[in-house]
Amino acid sequence: MKLHSDRRTGEGLMVLGVLALLLLEMVALAVSPVEDRVVIGGSLIGAAVAAFVIAGAMVHSRRSATRRAHPAGPVLPPGGQWYGVDALEGFPAEALGRLLPASADPHQELLHTAWVLANHGRDAAWISHHLDLPADVAHLLVDTAKHRGVPSRGMPVRTPPVG
Numbered sequence: 001m002k003l004h005s006d007r008r009t010g011e012g013l014m015v016l017g018v019l020a021l022l023l024l025e026m027v028a029l030a031v032s033p034v035e036d037r038v039v040i041g042g043s044l045i046g047a048a049v050a051a052f053v054i055a056g057a058m059v060h061s062r063r064s065a066t067r068r069a070h071p072a073g074p075v076l077p078p079g080g081q082w083y084g085v086d087a088l089e090g091f092p093a094e095a096l097g098r099l100l101p102a103s104a105d106p107h108q109e110l111l112h113t114a115w116v117l118a119n120h121g122r123d124a125a126w127i128s129h130h131l132d133l134p135a136d137v138a139h140l141l142v143d144t145a146k147h148r149g150v151p152s153r154g155m156p157v158r159t160p161p162v163g
Helices: 002-031 034-069 093-099 108-119 124-131 135-148
Strands: none
Touching (some): 108 124, 124 135
16 A cells, blocks of 8 residues: 555656646746747747656556556466365256257356356356356356355355446
8 A cells, every 4th residue: 555655646746846847947938038939938848748758658667567566367276276176066067068059068167167156146147247158057057056055155245336
């Protein structure tokens, strides 16, 4: 949290510095002789553009470095699975085999993930939408999980955002 506030402070100081530079340029232009204002104005506009470009490049490089510092996504646990074998207890493999034609068979891990989510209270529409599964497959998994009556195993069930 401290790093985040330090970065905002640094960016705020850069913006204030650029604004102060612009103010000084306006004062210099106002006190300069009339015949020199075109040349001075052009050079001051060039300096202001250069200051904005440098400030933008600094902000961009800091944000890029922050993005690179964070891993792209979560790392799989050492076993290579997000859930244990006991989470797949009661998985309706035969019913899914009858329901899905061989050509439209989704990846087995995707079906296992949908099963775990169904056991943790996700509804068929949510599973179908977020995992890109056919609706009948999602309904089969959710209905089987409900009939088993398996309570949630600690994963919080959140209402998906509307929109």
